[in-house]
Amino acid sequence: MQSFAKPRALEPLRPLAVHLPSMSYVDVKMRWKKDASFDAVPVLSRARDLRPLVSLARLLSPSPTPVSVVSKLRSSLETPDRRVTSFLRRFPAAFVESVGPEHNLPWFRLPDAAVHLLREERDVFAAGRADVTGRLRRLVLMCPRRRLPLRVAQGMLWHLGIPEDYFKDPDHDIAQDGFRILTSGDGVTCQDDDGRELGLIGDGKGKEMPLSVLQLNAMRKFGSVAKVPVPLFQSKGLRLKRKIQDWLEGFQRLPYVSPYEDFSHINPGSDVSDKRAVGVLHELLSLFVTCSAERRRLLCLRKHLGLPQKFHLVFERHPHVFYLLLKEKTCYVVLKEAYMAGGDTAIEEHPMLKVRKKYIELMEQSQEIIRCRRNRKPIELQSMVSCSGDIEDCTEILS
Structure with a gap:
């Protein structure tokens, strides 16, 4: 029987390369190689203890303060030790311990070296404010929306070298640095949970x-x-x-x-x-x-x-x-x-890197003090932090 169906013309197949995306992702895996040179950099090896140490120094004062004032803030301080008291005792060069007037509770105060570093940290920020806050501005400009949730920006202040009360203290006046805090009532849709975002004045439009x-x-x-x-x-x-x-x-x-x-x-x-x-x-x-x-x-x-x-x-x-x-x-x-x-x-x-390195010196001096106490021997500490702000060679005998 003869078929009345018309034969369908065969279309030529397109080359396979046309359907492949250009510059496709190549899965490459490399093994991790330990580099001892980075482990020997103090500002990197002691980074985990540095942030809670500086935060505690800001909470304490030169006069003795009971440890109960800061012990309840352990979760926010993120101290590696389970108890804040144990962390404070690890750094006797930064925190001086004494016995309280009642119940023999531990009290801590800041030595002159730590007080000076806090003052120097504020002075460095005031002198280089345009440079330091400009780094935060770059971070906001990297966001496609030119806005960043305020809680996320708050978590980046330590890494950027900005005081952690930058958004909370009105004396800082973030408007002079070109920032503004947006809320749901500003006519914008804030994607953050608490309805607050960090934005730029003018949203950075029209600027290179x-x-x-x-x-x-x-x-x-x-x-x-x-x-x-x-x-x-x-x-x-x-x-x-x-x-x-x-x-x-x-x-x-x-x-x-x-x-x-x-x-x-x-x-x-x-x-x-x-x-x-x-x-x-x-x-x-x-x-x-x-x-x-x-x-x-x-x-x-x-x-x-x-x-x-x-x-x-x-x-x-x-x-x-x-x-x-x-x-x-x-x-x-x-x-x-x-x-x-x-x-x-x-x-x-x-x-702010030089100030961080001076905090690291206090941490290294604390190790020498603890080692001296264990051996019951005097120790000579070199390159102590002086009250004038410079690192000078001096000798302190600790019993």
Whole structure:
């Protein structure tokens, strides 16, 4: 029987490459390599104790204060020790203990060195206020909405070197730095739980966006931002496979998207999106005092900076850019460029870094005092913090 159906013309198949997304994501895994040089940096190795120490110093006074005043604030201070009293006793150079008038309860006061450091910290912020608050402004400009929940911004103040009462004390007058606090009654829809967000006066519209650190590095080397490579610093003893080296070379040739630019046109599953995440985290860490932070502290910034869901894998994929410092069951992310580039970088030293280092000296002196007490021997402490504010050589005999 003859079929009356007309034969259907066969359409030529389209080439498979047309259906594949360009610059697709390449899954690369690199093993973690320990670098003892970062473990030897005091400002990094003692970062976990530094923040609660400074917070307690702000709560105490030169006159003796009962420990019960600050013991109830342990959760907000985030002291590693289970008891605040144990933490205070670990640093006798920063907190002087005495016996209270009743019930033999411990009382603590600040020595002259700690009082001076608190005063110096306020003076440094007042002198470099434009630089320090400008880092917070850059963080807000990195957000696509040009706004950041106030509780998230509050958590970043320590890393940015800004006093933690910056938003609470009206004497700081955040309006002179170009900030404003938005609420639900301002005619905007605040996405934060308590209805408060940190915004910019004028929302930063009509103003030129700043250049990132990577773009400034490219300007210094090439004179333009047409090509923006990411500085790589290989760890000692870490050898890469040939295919990973080829991937790194291709990664450097990918187009660079500034953290302050619109990224809505980027495919989230591409290597270009991965390079943008590297650039955002690089710029973020370069704003911090020590160019480092706890990895868990950065999780709250994910959706506000437009980072991927599992952006923490970026630190593992790029060990030449970031170093993961594992210390006391805590993981810190360190920007390698700030510590290994020397003077060949556009990263500027934070004004508050010198003050933090002086706090570290008090912590190191505390170890010497405790060791002396255990051995029941006098000790000579070098480079004590003087009342004039400088680090000078002197000797103190402790019994």
